[in-house]
Amino acid sequence: MTWISSLASQFQLSLLVTTTTESENAPVVLTGVLLSLVIIYLASKLGGELSKRLNFPPVLGELVSGVVIGVSALHLLMFSESGAQASDSAIMSVLQFIFDLSPDSVTSIFHSQSEVISVLAELGVIILLFEIGLESDLRQLKEVGYQATIVAVVGVSVPFTAGTIGLMMLFHVPVIPAIFAGAALTATSIGITSKVLSELGRLKSKEGQIIVGAAVIDDVLGIIVLAVVASLAKTGEVDILNVVYLIFSASIFLLGSILLGKFFNKTFVAIADKLQTRGQLVIPALIFAFFMAFIANAIHLEAILGAFAAGLVLDETDKRKELDQQVVPIADILVPIFFVAVGARADLGVLNPTNADNQTGLIIAIFLIVVAIVGKVVTGWTVFGQPQLNRLAIGVGMIPRGEVGLVFAGIGSASGVLDKPLEAAIITMVILTTFLAPPLLRFAFKGELVEDKPTVEQADLERELQKQ
Amino acid sequence: MTWISSLASQFQLSLLVTTTTESENAPVVLTGVLLSLVIIYLASKLGGELSKRLNFPPVLGELVSGVVIGVSALHLLMFSESGAQASDSAIMSVLQFIFDLSPDSVTSIFHSQSEVISVLAELGVIILLFEIGLESDLRQLKEVGYQATIVAVVGVSVPFTAGTIGLMMLFHVPVIPAIFAGAALTATSIGITSKVLSELGRLKSKEGQIIVGAAVIDDVLGIIVLAVVASLAKTGEVDILNVVYLIFSASIFLLGSILLGKFFNKTFVAIADKLQTRGQLVIPALIFAFFMAFIANAIHLEAILGAFAAGLVLDETDKRKELDQQVVPIADILVPIFFVAVGARADLGVLNPTNADNQTGLIIAIFLIVVAIVGKVVTGWTVFGQPQLNRLAIGVGMIPRGEVGLVFAGIGSASGVLDKPLEAAIITMVILTTFLAPPLLRFAFKGELVEDKPTVEQADLERELQKQ
Numbered sequence: 001m002t003w004i005s006s007l008a009s010q011f012q013l014s015l016l017v018t019t020t021t022e023s024e025n026a027p028v029v030l031t032g033v034l035l036s037l038v039i040i041y042l043a044s045k046l047g048g049e050l051s052k053r054l055n056f057p058p059v060l061g062e063l064v065s066g067v068v069i070g071v072s073a074l075h076l077l078m079f080s081e082s083g084a085q086a087s088d089s090a091i092m093s094v095l096q097f098i099f100d101l102s103p104d105s106v107t108s109i110f111h112s113q114s115e116v117i118s119v120l121a122e123l124g125v126i127i128l129l130f131e132i133g134l135e136s137d138l139r140q141l142k143e144v145g146y147q148a149t150i151v152a153v154v155g156v157s158v159p160f161t162a163g164t165i166g167l168m169m170l171f172h173v174p175v176i177p178a179i180f181a182g183a184a185l186t187a188t189s190i191g192i193t194s195k196v197l198s199e200l201g202r203l204k205s206k207e208g209q210i211i212v213g214a215a216v217i218d219d220v221l222g223i224i225v226l227a228v229v230a231s232l233a234k235t236g237e238v239d240i241l242n243v244v245y246l247i248f249s250a251s252i253f254l255l256g257s258i259l260l261g262k263f264f265n266k267t268f269v270a271i272a273d274k275l276q277t278r279g280q281l282v283i284p285a286l287i288f289a290f291f292m293a294f295i296a297n298a299i300h301l302e303a304i305l306g307a308f309a310a311g312l313v314l315d316e317t318d319k320r321k322e323l324d325q326q327v328v329p330i331a332d333i334l335v336p337i338f339f340v341a342v343g344a345r346a347d348l349g350v351l352n353p354t355n356a357d358n359q360t361g362l363i364i365a366i367f368l369i370v371v372a373i374v375g376k377v378v379t380g381w382t383v384f385g386q387p388q389l390n391r392l393a394i395g396v397g398m399i400p401r402g403e404v405g406l407v408f409a410g411i412g413s414a415s416g417v418l419d420k421p422l423e424a425a426i427i428t429m430v431i432l433t434t435f436l437a438p439p440l441l442r443f444a445f446k447g448e449l450v451e452d453k454p455t456v457e458q459a460d461l462e463r464e465l466q467k468q
Numbered sequence: 469m470t471w472i473s474s475l476a477s478q479f480q481l482s483l484l485v486t487t488t489t490e491s492e493n494a495p496v497v498l499t500g501v502l503l504s505l506v507i508i509y510l511a512s513k514l515g516g517e518l519s520k521r522l523n524f525p526p527v528l529g530e531l532v533s534g535v536v537i538g539v540s541a542l543h544l545l546m547f548s549e550s551g552a553q554a555s556d557s558a559i560m561s562v563l564q565f566i567f568d569l570s571p572d573s574v575t576s577i578f579h580s581q582s583e584v585i586s587v588l589a590e591l592g593v594i595i596l597l598f599e600i601g602l603e604s605d606l607r608q609l610k611e612v613g614y615q616a617t618i619v620a621v622v623g624v625s626v627p628f629t630a631g632t633i634g635l636m637m638l639f640h641v642p643v644i645p646a647i648f649a650g651a652a653l654t655a656t657s658i659g660i661t662s663k664v665l666s667e668l669g670r671l672k673s674k675e676g677q678i679i680v681g682a683a684v685i686d687d688v689l690g691i692i693v694l695a696v697v698a699s700l701a702k703t704g705e706v707d708i709l710n711v712v713y714l715i716f717s718a719s720i721f722l723l724g725s726i727l728l729g730k731f732f733n734k735t736f737v738a739i740a741d742k743l744q745t746r747g748q749l750v751i752p753a754l755i756f757a758f759f760m761a762f763i764a765n766a767i768h769l770e771a772i773l774g775a776f777a778a779g780l781v782l783d784e785t786d787k788r789k790e791l792d793q794q795v796v797p798i799a800d801i802l803v804p805i806f807f808v809a810v811g812a813r814a815d816l817g818v819l820n821p822t823n824a825d826n827q828t829g830l831i832i833a834i835f836l837i838v839v840a841i842v843g844k845v846v847t848g849w850t851v852f853g854q855p856q857l858n859r860l861a862i863g864v865g866m867i868p869r870g871e872v873g874l875v876f877a878g879i880g881s882a883s884g885v886l887d888k889p890l891e892a893a894i895i896t897m898v899i900l901t902t903f904l905a906p907p908l909l910r911f912a913f914k915g916e917l918v919e920d921k922p923t924v925e926q927a928d929l930e931r932e933l934q935k936q
Binding site: 026027029030031033034035037038041042044045048049052053058081098112115116118119122123126275276277278279282283284286287290291293294297298303326327328329330331332333336 | 494495497498499501502503505506509510512513516517520521526549566580583584586587590591594743744745746747750751752754755758759761762765766771794795796797798799800801804
């Protein structure tokens with residue numbers, strides 16, 4: 001079989017477009033990315049469909065199938081940034097077998113491949129928030145702005161206070177780690193929440209818009225909390241200037257993009273109407289969305305906020321329906337990468353009670369989970385003047401911590417503030433709130449009629465009828 | 469401004485999902501990718517629209533706009549695999565300014581960002597060939613199979629023989645470099661040719677199908693020629709086993725996937741019909757396309773051949789039309805990345821006559837370009853028994869060398885076989901054939917009526933009429 005390997009090493013070059021040796025691995029990286037995407041899509045469809053048949057939201061199935069193929073089980077989808085080695089990844093073993101790679105090449109290819117999948121996942125959540133923005137109604141969002149702000153502020157302050165004080169009183173955790181854990185309790189995963197709402201056909205309901213609005217504000221508050229906590233962890237002091245800068249830039253950004261929207265709407269339609277080549281609608285839209293995401297990132301906010309704002313602005317145009325239709329397949333291929341990757345990164349090893357660190361961690365975790373759920377559920381009852389609202393649904397919609405919660409755990413662990421048990425407890429809390437929220441949200445909305453948009457089956461039926 | 473930098477270094481962490489320091493750069497990589505995509509899309513739309521107004525195919529404009537933003541001019545889109553440094557990239561300077569990065573971080577971020585854009589470009593050409601496969605008619609392709617094979621074989625052997633012998637006789641080039649340059653003359657860029665045909669509405673014409681068929685066979689022949697030349701460059705001998713293996717695996721793969729198609733067609737439709745969650749058509753289709761591309765790569769063929777075969781197979785199903793519609797926006801956002809990247813990588817510096825290497829190179833280049841054009845144009849007249857054919861168009865359609873030609877130059881340079889002038893001559897030949905082919909092809913088809921599909925304007929008109 002040596003001729004196959006000699007052929008293989010020769011043909012690492014076969015897709016080469018350039019001259020340096022650094023690029024010799026490029027075709028293998030592509031092979032790895034293709035195999036990863038095949039596995040991600042297979043997992044997302046298997047998980048999503050199974051979840052749907054069991055009457056859960058499909059996104060829960062995507063998360064769980066991510067866990068199955070990720071670091072917790074099959075080791076197919078691994079991420080080098082999470083500290084995994086190339087030898088841990090089953091996909092890398094396949095590539096190694098096919099292409100007979102040197103250990104150095106394997107490490108570099110593994111790194112590149114996991115970087116590419118990570119960025120694709122990030123682009124997925126950016127497109128998701130752009131789509132959610134397109135489907136959200138700016139006018140309705142303004143109407144519920146007041147309630148959403150209250151929900152967000154209560155949903156940040158209650159879990160933060162209860163978590164921090166509880167950890168200090170009950171578990172004698174020192175003040176800085178306690179504040180860190182409290183901060184991790186404040187997050188709301190706008191991605192998971194909005195996806196579930198969309199799948200339940202509830203995104204445009206009053207409850208849905210309050211949840212989305214509150215989740216957006218929560219994301220901004222989360223960034224500010226993170227700034228405070230990170231500077232506390234680093235220097236032991238709070239950098240007031242940072243906090244002021246963040247509050248200021250976030251407000252300017254969100255209000256600015258809404259105001260800009262009024263002008264930009266017409267310009268956008270005029271430009272799209274003038275273009276004559278393929279992609280004349282979707283490319284200008286993505287230029288705008290990615291530019292807003294870039295600006296958000298550049299002023300130290302999250303990219304998804306920019307994409308959401310871009311979607312809100314373009315929602316106001318005549319082209320909205322056509323654009324919506326064209327964004328659907330793009331979202332269909334990118335968004336599952338995000339959810340499967342979130343699942344694949346969640347290390348369920350922290351739930352293993354035979355590990356001593358985990359035992360202490362699990363007890364703290366139970367406390368954190370109770371605070372996490374109760375602290376968000378109460379927010380539903382802070383909305384006043386709206387007797388007809390499903391308050392439980394609003395509170396439950398704020399529960400999932402998702403990727404935002406993991407950010408806190410990641411920074412805490414990197415800065416050395418958190419000890420192993422507390423870190424494991426935070427990760428457990430994040431995983432459980434994330435996985436519990438979709439079925440709980442479905443339960444909270446149960447019995448009510450679906451209002452806004454047809455389910456996939458209904459859409460299919462309509463299409464069939466049109467054909468006849 | 470120091471507080472901004474301290475904030476910046478803190479907030480490199482802000483999108484972190486994991487724990488190791490390696491991942492600290494992840495959010496900056498995303499920022500860089502977002503900015504690159506905004507620039508790529510802006511350039512592709514500006515170039516494409518301008519080209520269209522000047523009555524050239526839009527893809528020519530995308531290539532030229534790639535040159536403008538790439539290594540030859542503005543240095544916005546740079547690739548680390550091409551040997552560029554982070555300090556050469558204008559995008560990296562912007563990121564450096566915003567995030568106040570350390571030199572190590574800049575290098576690592578530049579590398580990651582250019583890797584991500586490269587893979588996105590590769591996914592772009594994979595989706596393009598999948599789309600071309602979907603739009604091609606397998607039955608018609610079989611009908612022209614004989615003619616396409618002749619066109620491909622003549623289009624490989626004539627330029628190879630004329631180029632190699634000419635270089636040895638006229639320019640006294642030694643035999644191995646001459647063979648290498650001759651081999652670079654054999655390539656046909658299936659991506660560029662098929663895109664231009666599609667833009668001219670000629671993909672489904674008899675000429676179009678012969679060109680696409682011949683370009684596919686040419687791609688397979690090119691891989692075999694490359695294997696021969698690469699082993700010749702390495703060991704001075706030809707590895708017969710490699711060549712037999714490649715001919716064998718390529719034939720099995722292409723015929724196998726067509727046969728498989730007959731069975732898989734119905735299974736695919738049955739699966740897509742059963743799925744109930746979003747993306748029920750496009751995700752199974754992409755699983756199939758990416759899997760075929762992976763298999764092609766794994767047996768040392770090009771990924772795009774697998775994607776083309778997958779498109780051909782799915783073209784035969786009832787779902788074809790619906791699938792076609794959904795692939796359009798995906799292609800719209802990925803394909804321009806490929807063409808702009810091809811342009812950005814082409815270093816027009818080799819055309820600068822004030823450089824001594826280039827002077828000798830340019831003279832050889834003129835010879836290579838003549839052989840490159842004449843050697844392919846003659847192929848049109850080898851098609852027999854088809855009196856009505858536009859023979860000039862077939863020959864012209866085979867001219868662009870594109871990325872495939874650059875592969876040869878890249879490997880030749882890496883293996884030390886080519887000296888500077890010959891390398892520059894090959895790159896010049898590749899660039900010019902690539903850029904000349906779209907307008908020449910348009911000219912060759914001029915005066916004939918467009919047959920197969922409506923142009924963008926016609927489609928818009930029809931849509932307008934439907935609205936009323």
